[in-house]
Amino acid sequence: MGTFIRNVRRIGPSSSTIDLRFEGDHIASLSPSESAVQAGDIELDGKGKLAISGFVNAHTHLAMVLFRGLADDVPLQVWLEEHVWPIEQQLQPQDVYWCTLLGIAEGIRSGTTAFIDMYFHCDQVARAVEESGVRALLSYGMIAPSLEDRGTAELATSKAFVKGWHGQADGRIQVALSPHSIYTCGEDVWRKAIELAHELGTPLHTHVSETRSEVDDWKVRTGMTPVRYLQSIDAFSVPMLAAHCVHVDKDDIAILADHPVTVAHCPKSNAKLGSGIAPVPAMKQAGVRVAIGTDGAASNNRLDMVEELRVTWMLQRALHEDPTYLVSQDVVAMAIDAGRSIIGLPEKGLSEGAPADLVLFDTDRIHTTPPHNMAAMLAYAANSGDVTDVYVDGKALLKDGELRTIDEERVKSEVRSLLHRIKNR
Numbered sequence: 001m002g003t004f005i006r007n008v009r010r011i012g013p014s015s016s017t018i019d020l021r022f023e024g025d026h027i028a029s030l031s032p033s034e035s036a037v038q039a040g041d042i043e044l045d046g047k048g049k050l051a052i053s054g055f056v057n058a059h060t061h062l063a064m065v066l067f068r069g070l071a072d073d074v075p076l077q078v079w080l081e082e083h084v085w086p087i088e089q090q091l092q093p094q095d096v097y098w099c100t101l102l103g104i105a106e107g108i109r110s111g112t113t114a115f116i117d118m119y120f121h122c123d124q125v126a127r128a129v130e131e132s133g134v135r136a137l138l139s140y141g142m143i144a145p146s147l148e149d150r151g152t153a154e155l156a157t158s159k160a161f162v163k164g165w166h167g168q169a170d171g172r173i174q175v176a177l178s179p180h181s182i183y184t185c186g187e188d189v190w191r192k193a194i195e196l197a198h199e200l201g202t203p204l205h206t207h208v209s210e211t212r213s214e215v216d217d218w219k220v221r222t223g224m225t226p227v228r229y230l231q232s233i234d235a236f237s238v239p240m241l242a243a244h245c246v247h248v249d250k251d252d253i254a255i256l257a258d259h260p261v262t263v264a265h266c267p268k269s270n271a272k273l274g275s276g277i278a279p280v281p282a283m284k285q286a287g288v289r290v291a292i293g294t295d296g297a298a299s300n301n302r303l304d305m306v307e308e309l310r311v312t313w314m315l316q317r318a319l320h321e322d323p324t325y326l327v328s329q330d331v332v333a334m335a336i337d338a339g340r341s342i343i344g345l346p347e348k349g350l351s352e353g354a355p356a357d358l359v360l361f362d363t364d365r366i367h368t369t370p371p372h373n374m375a376a377m378l379a380y381a382a383n384s385g386d387v388t389d390v391y392v393d394g395k396a397l398l399k400d401g402e403l404r405t406i407d408e409e410r411v412k413s414e415v416r417s418l419l420h421r422i423k424n425r
């Protein structure tokens with residue numbers, strides 16, 4: 001017994017519709033004839049809907065929804081030292097669970113089926129992923145000046161998390177190792193983390209060349225850009241998710257292209273924090289795999305992948321004064337396909353045998369009428385309110401606009417009350 005969706009649109013001309021059948025956790029067939037409906041199948045009418053395989057939010061800190069709107073317009077250091085860190089220090093493991101669930105709920109509502117997340121109290125992050133039914137690549141964000149100063153303990157915490165959660169939740173949970181950045185982790189910590197990544201077979205997930213000052217400082221300290229420095233310590237010898245890469249030069253880009261690196265482009269976060277605009281067209285042209293992430297809600301303030309992909313092409317075209325940059329198919333592929341391989345998914349989502357991670361958009365709205373081309377509709381006109389249904393591994397997480405695995409009201413109320421508790425301590 002499976003689910004059969006008839007006459008649903010997919011990326012391409014609006015006239016191209018398919019029948020799609022999934023069974024258990026995988027896609028059983030695409031474009032079958034009517035005879036592919038099997039006895040006991042749930043039959044759904046896909047007329048007026050678009051099916052995609054779900055966005056991969058390639059870099060986020062889900063639990064940071066707690067900091068949404070807390071202090072938006074201050075310099076980074078003030079924001080961290082006076083607002084974020086004092087609250088983060090008071091967070092209990094259970095708080096991270098509720099905040100992560102809120103972030104996941106927001107992501108599902110914008111058509112996200114997979115998250116690449118870095119935070120702490122990761123057992124709670126993993127619990128939220130397991131219970132909500134989404135897919136994720138999770139890591140514990142290590143901050144350690146040296147092995148002696150916190151490093152050994154941070155690596156042990158990371159290792160325990162990797163061993164405890166890799167492949168859990170029927171394989172929906174994958175794990176990575178995360179030295180937070182080159183400027184928050186010492187070189188000995190980095191070298192151990194790389195060694196451990198080889199030993200455990202996990203990717204690395206870190207922040208790279210986010211701000212101009214990071215790059216300038218690093219050149220003064222080491223004579224190298226962050227990317228060249230990472231190459232010099234062999235950090236690209238394992239698959240890496242490199243968040244941001246805003247300030248990368250031609251040589252950096254060549255290095256990124258030559259190694260198994262997925263760049264997580266976070267345009268709204270980079271704009272909000274005044275960090276700059278990443279050279280996405282140059283990276284793509286050089287062959288770098290570039291995915292899209294929201295970063296945490298503190299620096300966004302949304303976890304809305306539809307909005308994120310729209311901002312991606314908008315910024316590049318305005319910056320380069322060229323309307324041919326990042327056409328709709330490219331930017332849609334960045335948001336859907338580019339983040340898949342690092343979390344172990346097959347390259348193409350809508351294909352037979354692939355996990356049944358599906359998102360349905362209503363294309364029959366005022367702002368999406370008439371529908372000429374589905375990639376253009378998604379990139380230029382759609383919004384997250386058009387998402388009606390979300391499935392991961394064939395299980396409905398959102399059905400006709402209703403969250404099925406998360407009690408939305410309860411989660412909002414828990415997050416409001418924990419913020420109240422922390423602020424009034």
Ligand SMILES: [Zn+2]
Pocket residue numbers: 059060061207243295296
């Ligand atoms: Zn980040």
